[in-house]
Amino acid sequence: MNQLPAIDRLKDLVIQRTGHHYYADKDKLLYERARERMHARGITTLDDYVGDLERLGSQEWRALEDAITVGETYFFRYPDHFAALRNDVLPRLIEARRDVHSLRIWSIGCSNGAEPYSVAILVRELLGDQFEDWRVSITGGDISDKALSAARGARYNAWALRTMGPEDRAKYFDRDGAHWVLKREFRSMVRFERQNILALLSTMPPLEWTAFDLILCRNVLIYFSPQQAVETTSALTRCLAPDGVLFLGHAEATLAVEPALWQSGPSRLPTEFVQALYPPVTPQPWTYTPPVLPPMPHSSYAVSPTQEAGPASVDESMAALQQLADAGEYEQAERLCAKLIAHDPTSARLHYYDAILRQVSDDVVGAEAALRRALYLDRNFVVAHHRLGMLLLASGRVNDARRELLVASRLAQAASAAEPLPEAQGVSAADLYQVLRDQLNAIGEAA
Ligand SMILES: C[S@@+](CC[C@H](N)C(=O)[O-])C[C@H]1O[C@@H](n2cnc3c(N)ncnc32)[C@H](O)[C@@H]1O
Known part of the structure; x- marks a missing residue:
């Protein structure tokens, strides 16, 4: 029997499973989050709850992951990042992919979808009339089911649209009372799936986590230990196509300072917070560690759910x-x-x-x-x-x-x-x- 106090056992489990080292010195906060789940399950002691969590496995974990993750986000968050994407990174990638007409983009820790949808809007505008001739694949991944469900709904309050003026709101969204619903043409560009980015470290990544032209991983690794943030960043560079670009958030960029990773980005990108990386010239080989995580869902082409009945072909x-x-x-x-x-x-x-x-x-x-x-x-x-x-x-x-x-x-x-x-x-x-x-x-x- 494990003699550690229940809060320590819970903390170890949470950090091991989600990477959220953030909770290492936040017993009270973690306890409050767990209490929501205890309440929902009619459990009175943390000891019983941790026992339940160990016994019940993935179903309760998904609910706890919803409770402990922080989903703060909004459209076009950090204007400098989006200016760099609009004026430099995306035009360069589009030019480089002109022969194959294909772009693969990954927003990891996408929360309610504001980030991948912002990129979808940019890509669609930059491609203009040529959009229909391109295969644009944008994947939003998140560990939280609740976040993914909000992302699929694509329905936002004015706060999530706070960087946008009335004209842009009207251009990209349909008004629905106090809310704004992203227009279908942008929604249909992004598919969402449940992912745990830690899978990059504990096992070999799924095939689909490869050859991305652009990866955004912003405000996700800030919850990880510095070492895991660096290892994850390093692993992410191996998910890039040869001239692909990885965008980190400001804080992550400061965390992930491993010199081998940092090669100079294009000079026109903002440098006060380095956020564009190129993959190492000689990629490190994958090392194999027995996995501890369940397989992640894999799917594609997100639009609204369809009926079960009657597909013809x-x-x-x-x-x-x-x-x-x-x-x-x-x-x-x-x-x-x-x-x-x-x-x-x-x-x-x-x-x-x-x-x-x-x-x-x-x-x-x-x-x-x-x-x-x-x-x-x-x-x-x-x-x-x-x-x-x-x-x-x-x-x-x-x-x-x-x-x-x-x-x-x-x-x-x-x-x-x-x-x-x-x-x-x-x-x-x-x-x-x-x-x-x-x-x-x-x-x-x-x-
Ligand atoms: C603060 S939000 C960032 C949203 C967006 N990237 C941005 O910068 O605006 C962090 C998101 O990362 C997700 N997340 C946390 N840990 C994760 C993990 N291990 N794997 C995948 N997503 C994770 C959370 O559920 C949350 O939605």
Whole structure:
């Protein structure tokens, strides 16, 4: 039996799980946050609550994570950052991607969505008439379900829009009483998913966390210990495309001072708070540490949730599934997936999505079986090999994992380099090949 006082046990668990070292010297605040949850569960002592948390696992954790995270944000927060994005970073990235017409952007710790939506507005305006010819993927990730649900709703009060004048408000939002609802054209550019950025440190990152042209990680690492902030920043640079840019908040920029990371940004960017980084010239190899976190949801293309019934074509079915998953409606998505598989049991894609949904609900055995079904139906399904490899690695079956990752790497190498791979959210064969090389190196086998 653990003899530590309950508050210390809770603190250790919270810091280990969320990175929130911030609570290390804030017993009272943490206790107040936990008390909300104790109250909701009808529990009277912290001791019982911590016992419950250890026993109940992910469901109660999600509620506690909602209670302990701080979601302060607003549109176009820090005008200098957005001026740099508008006048320098995004135009340069757009120019550099003119041949492939593709931009991948990640806002991590996106809270209620104000940050990724602000970027969506900029990108759409900068691309102008060309927007329809581009594949723009913007992902907002957050550990808090409550934040993600607000982000998907895209409904804001005037305080969240405090940096914007009446003209811009009217241009980007529809008025709804005292609130403002972001126009659909911008909402549909961003998809949201539950993510814990600590997964970057405890396991190899999901395939989708790669080859980003732009990453924003602002006011998230300030809650972490300085060491974890530096390690996370370093890991984030490895999620960038070769000339991609990482934006940190002011405080994070001061925290993450590891010299190896800091290469000079473009001279026109504000330098009083360094926020633009280029990835190290020689990326560090991934190191493998057995993971402690559950798999994170994966999904794409966010719009409003759709009905379960009646998708006509495979693409429509997949879109409906993805929309449900994006909306956090995992049970509905599972039901729809089961229905679709009953209708078309030979679709490898459907079994692949079945696997993802099972991973979200921590059904590792079911996920492995679903991936194996997908691969039985299509043995060249690169991302299914990759996902299976990652799943096996997470279960400690390193040899089996290595086999799958090697197959994936051979298939990725054989595919046309710039071609986006099926079900890989715009990640190209060349990008995946690079990721796999790093991963295989980390577990002791060159690709
Ligand atoms: C203060 S808000 C920052 C919002 C926005 N980036 C900005 O600067 O305006 C911090 C957000 O990070 C999220 N967060 C905290 N820890 C996280 C973690 N380990 N992984 C992902 N998101 C996290 C919180 O839920 C919260 O929504």
